[in-house]
Amino acid sequence: MKMKRWKSKMRKIGNHANENENKQESASQDSTNQFSDEFILNLEVVRKEIGHNSDVHFREFIIGHTGIQASIIFVEGLSDKDLIDKHIMTSLMADFSIEYQQEQPDVKESLSNQFIKNQVLSISDVEEVHSIKELASKVLTGSTALLIDGLSHAFILGTTKLKTRTIEEPVSEALVRGPRVGFTESLSDNTSLLRGNGETENLSLVKFQVGKRSKKDLVVAYINEIVDPELVQEVEKRIKKIDVDNVPESGYVEQLIEDNYLSPFPQVQNTERPDRVMAALMEGRVAILLDGTPFALIAPVTFSMMLQSPEDYYERWIPGTFIRFLRYIAVVLALFTPAVYIAFISFHPGMIPTKLAISIIGTKSGVPFPALIEALFMEIAIEILREAGLRLPKPIGPAMGIVGGLIIGEAAVQAGIVSPILVIVVALTAISSFSIPQYSVGITLRILRFAAMLCAAILGLYGVVLFFLFMMSHLVKLKSFGVPYMSPAVPYRLSEWKDLMVRMPLMMMKRRPKMMHTKDPLRKG
Amino acid sequence: MKGRGKMIISPKDTITTPQTAVIVINFTLGTGILTLPRTSVEKVHTPDVWLTVILGGLIAMMAGIIMVKLSLQFPEKTVYQYSQEIIGKWGGSLLSLLIVGYFLTTSGFQIRSLTEVTKYLLLEGTPTWAIIMPFMWVGLYLIVGGINPITRLFEIVLPITVVIFLMVTFMSFKIFEVDNLRPVLGEGIIPILKGVKTTSLAYTGPEIMLLLVAFMKEPSKAVKATLGGIFMALIFYMITVVMVLGALSVDGVVTRTWPTLDLIRSFELTGLIFERFDSLLLVVWMMQMFTIFTMAHYAAALGLAQLFKKSIHPFIYGVIPIIYLISMTPKNINDVFKLGNMVGTLALFLFGLLPLPLLIVAKWRGGKQ
Numbered sequence: 001m002k003m004k005r006w007k008s009k010m011r012k013i014g015n016h017a018n019e020n021e022n023k024q025e026s027a028s029q030d031s032t033n034q035f036s037d038e039f040i041l042n043l044e045v046v047r048k049e050i051g052h053n054s055d056v057h058f059r060e061f062i063i064g065h066t067g068i069q070a071s072i073i074f075v076e077g078l079s080d081k082d083l084i085d086k087h088i089m090t091s092l093m094a095d096f097s098i099e100y101q102q103e104q105p106d107v108k109e110s111l112s113n114q115f116i117k118n119q120v121l122s123i124s125d126v127e128e129v130h131s132i133k134e135l136a137s138k139v140l141t142g143s144t145a146l147l148i149d150g151l152s153h154a155f156i157l158g159t160t161k162l163k164t165r166t167i168e169e170p171v172s173e174a175l176v177r178g179p180r181v182g183f184t185e186s187l188s189d190n191t192s193l194l195r196g197n198g199e200t201e202n203l204s205l206v207k208f209q210v211g212k213r214s215k216k217d218l219v220v221a222y223i224n225e226i227v228d229p230e231l232v233q234e235v236e237k238r239i240k241k242i243d244v245d246n247v248p249e250s251g252y253v254e255q256l257i258e259d260n261y262l263s264p265f266p267q268v269q270n271t272e273r274p275d276r277v278m279a280a281l282m283e284g285r286v287a288i289l290l291d292g293t294p295f296a297l298i299a300p301v302t303f304s305m306m307l308q309s310p311e312d313y314y315e316r317w318i319p320g321t322f323i324r325f326l327r328y329i330a331v332v333l334a335l336f337t338p339a340v341y342i343a344f345i346s347f348h349p350g351m352i353p354t355k356l357a358i359s360i361i362g363t364k365s366g367v368p369f370p371a372l373i374e375a376l377f378m379e380i381a382i383e384i385l386r387e388a389g390l391r392l393p394k395p396i397g398p399a400m401g402i403v404g405g406l407i408i409g410e411a412a413v414q415a416g417i418v419s420p421i422l423v424i425v426v427a428l429t430a431i432s433s434f435s436i437p438q439y440s441v442g443i444t445l446r447i448l449r450f451a452a453m454l455c456a457a458i459l460g461l462y463g464v465v466l467f468f469l470f471m472m473s474h475l476v477k478l479k480s481f482g483v484p485y486m487s488p489a490v491p492y493r494l495s496e497w498k499d500l501m502v503r504m505p506l507m508m509m510k511r512r513p514k515m516m517h518t519k520d521p522l523r524k525g
Numbered sequence: 526m527k528g529r530g531k532m533i534i535s536p537k538d539t540i541t542t543p544q545t546a547v548i549v550i551n552f553t554l555g556t557g558i559l560t561l562p563r564t565s566v567e568k569v570h571t572p573d574v575w576l577t578v579i580l581g582g583l584i585a586m587m588a589g590i591i592m593v594k595l596s597l598q599f600p601e602k603t604v605y606q607y608s609q610e611i612i613g614k615w616g617g618s619l620l621s622l623l624i625v626g627y628f629l630t631t632s633g634f635q636i637r638s639l640t641e642v643t644k645y646l647l648l649e650g651t652p653t654w655a656i657i658m659p660f661m662w663v664g665l666y667l668i669v670g671g672i673n674p675i676t677r678l679f680e681i682v683l684p685i686t687v688v689i690f691l692m693v694t695f696m697s698f699k700i701f702e703v704d705n706l707r708p709v710l711g712e713g714i715i716p717i718l719k720g721v722k723t724t725s726l727a728y729t730g731p732e733i734m735l736l737l738v739a740f741m742k743e744p745s746k747a748v749k750a751t752l753g754g755i756f757m758a759l760i761f762y763m764i765t766v767v768m769v770l771g772a773l774s775v776d777g778v779v780t781r782t783w784p785t786l787d788l789i790r791s792f793e794l795t796g797l798i799f800e801r802f803d804s805l806l807l808v809v810w811m812m813q814m815f816t817i818f819t820m821a822h823y824a825a826a827l828g829l830a831q832l833f834k835k836s837i838h839p840f841i842y843g844v845i846p847i848i849y850l851i852s853m854t855p856k857n858i859n860d861v862f863k864l865g866n867m868v869g870t871l872a873l874f875l876f877g878l879l880p881l882p883l884l885i886v887a888k889w890r891g892g893k894q
Binding site for chain 1: 541543544547643647648651655656659660663666667670674676677678680681682803804807808811812815
């Protein structure tokens with residue numbers, strides 16, 4: 001009992017002391033957070049707040065011939081030095097004296113902020129701040145702060161200069177025909193790319209901030225006259241829920257807003273192409289652009305979208321349809337070829353056509369491994385090759401792929417470890433999986449192929465069928481922002497099949513996808 | 526009671542008219558594709574079996590219309606709910622339990638005949654449980670999602686079935702001989718009538734409408750959907766019976782357990798990449814069996830859920846062991862077919878004879894009110 005009382009007493013005392021400290025602290029904070037009339041003091045406080053950073057520059061000077069002290073504060077590299085020199089320093093130091101002497105003979109009294117703002121600073125973005133915290137955060141994002149003796153506030157001058165690269169052709173989505181324009185890392189560049197892409201009046205760009213510690217701008221784009229307002233609400237709701245301290249890339253956003261994180265299928269599309277984003281917006285979808293990454297997100301998506309390329313629409317409809325058909329075949333090949341190979345070789349050799357069976361078994365007779373091990377060996381080898389080719393410096397990458405693939409394949413056959421027909425199977429699946437326009441779906445298919453191979457190794461053709469049914473069961477249950485992932489294939493919407501496996505002539509596709517519940521169902525024209 | 530129906534079937538869970546038709550087709554086509562030529566020829570003994578198939582289809586259509594009309598008397602209610610309104614609480618519950626039992630037995634029977642075919646052709650020596658269990662797991666994964674994912678999967682499976690089935694059966698034109706189908710009506714009409722019971726049993730499937738009408742977005746089109754579904758099944762059966770009989774002849778069919786599979790195995794087309802097509806046919810047939818199994822499983826679980834007025838999920842898991850036990854009961858292939866006959870007789874009683882008196886009583890009561 002005694003101990004307890006004593007402890008609580010101690011705590012009380014401690015609390016008291018803390019409270020006092022807190023009070024003092026907050027009092028001192030108040031005093032430091034506001035500007036005083038003393039120029040030197042102000043400067044000192046600001047120096048304390050951010051001056052320990054080596055890239056923050058303090059430039060003290062005297063305004064014209066007035067004798068008034070002033071100082072600008074900016075961050076080296078983030079601010080545009082040209083702008084500072086020409087439009088701040090020059091107008092304050094050189095031009096100021098001439099104009100000023102002509103109009104205002106009495107110098108000190110009438111140095112109002114209105115005058116400075118309206119007549120001296122020839123810069124578009126000028127703002128007054130009253131707290132030092134605010135000043136610090138603005139300066140650290142590239143603005144220049146101007147402190148003048150006698151004023152109890154500071155000017156923030158928009159001199160931010162972001163280092164951006166020039167607009168280039170997107171690396172991850174190459175097209176033969178189509179605009180050679182890709183997004184960059186700068187959000188303002190990207191939104192201007194969208195604005196410049198046509199429909200400017202109805203394009204809504206709503207800004208959000210994500211990230212707790214490192215705040216980043218995020219823009220939700222949609223076309224007001226088309227999009228379903230409920231979809232926008234849902235997207236905004238999910239974005240507001242994002243609660244992480246840093247969002248380095250839009251992949252973070254994607255993973256934090258997707259419907260089912262256990263699914264191997266991507267439920268949000270990413271793209272570097274403004275034309276693709278624009279086409280999606282026109283269908284009533286929503287795009288999400290994040291500062292600092294060239295990858296925009298499109299939601300909701302369907303499985304069929306993942307197999308489409310903008311080029312399908314740029315080419316005439318017959319080649320477009322043909323290429324689309326090829327992709328669907330490629331998906332089936334990429335998923336099932338090795339599995340079917342394993343099933344037939346190790347379970348149902350009797351079901352292979354006789355002549356083919358003889359030739360396969362002839363070449364496979366020397367191979368010491370069961371079909372699964374053989375296929376796994378080759379598939380894993382080719383996956384490693386792919387990964388290695390990706391990480392290597394650009395000039396070596398492709399060479400490495402060819403040499404590695406050829407040599408390993410050839411040598412493995414020569415050594416009798418794998419049968420030649422398996423090399424064909426593996427090559428076929430690899431090519432097929434690379435022909436899918438969306439990189440993330442290609443990876444998904446490659447992962448699922450291994451699952452299919454295991455099923456085939458356990459239950460043969462029956463296992464492959466079960467795997468197919470399982471995958472389909474998953475796909476029909478999956479939704480992306482309320483839109484069934486397999487639509488418009490199922491539920492049957494015959495009118496939308498014009499743009500599913502085939503790509504019908506443009507004049508036949510007059511309606512927007514029904515699943516998007518668009519306000520305006522008709523495409524104009 | 527009224528609110529209850531909506532609680533279990535959430536208002537979002539509606540299906541369209543084409544979807545309903547797809548379910549009827551998928552739920553009808555099953556073991557029959559592989560066995561109908563034999564079972565019907567065994568009864569008829571003449572090449573006129575295809576007429577019997579048409580007759581069976583017409584009977585199924587009639588039964589289907591009666592069942593739909595009955596369900597239409599009670600909007601947004603399944604048979605499990607409205608049967609109690611027609612014949613009282615106890616009678617209705619008993620009937621519902623019988624229907625649940627029917628669906629359980631159906632799904633057990635379908636899964637077992639799938640196992641028999643798989644063991645016969647694909648996985649010799651694999652234990653029965655090893656074939657049944659993964660199938661049930663996959664089915665379970667689908668069913669938990671509710672009626673909408675089930676329907677969408679059916680919609681994916683159906684076109685694949687149609688394309689591959691037609692391709693494979695028409696390949697057998699090479700050994701097709703019209704003489705095997707002659708003479709038409711050589712022995713009069715009597716033999717045809719003998720087989721009607723067998724062929725109409727091949728059309729068990731429209732009974733799912735007793736539940737589906739409650740889910741339909743436009744119940745007024747239920748009759749259309751049912752007829753469309755049965756008609757498609759009729760075409761499938763016609764093609765099967767005609768092609769199999771034409772190739773294997775009456776005497777050849779009777780001796781084969783799975784005549785359709787034997788037909789596909791009996792020819793090789795040289796010059797194509799695939800020269801044998803039995804694997805393709807098996808693949809689509811397995812998918813068809815999956816659709817029947819999942820639908821019956823779901824229907825049984827839904828029945829129990831509505832009977833006990835509880836959520837459906839525990840029942841979905843709960844009926845799994847029962848279905849498994851039913852599927853493991855038959856000792857050999859003959860027992861499997863006996864089980865099939867039993868299911869058929871039950872269906873004949875439950876869905877062939879019973880709905881008409883129920884409809885009359887319902888109309889009479891409705892008129893009185």
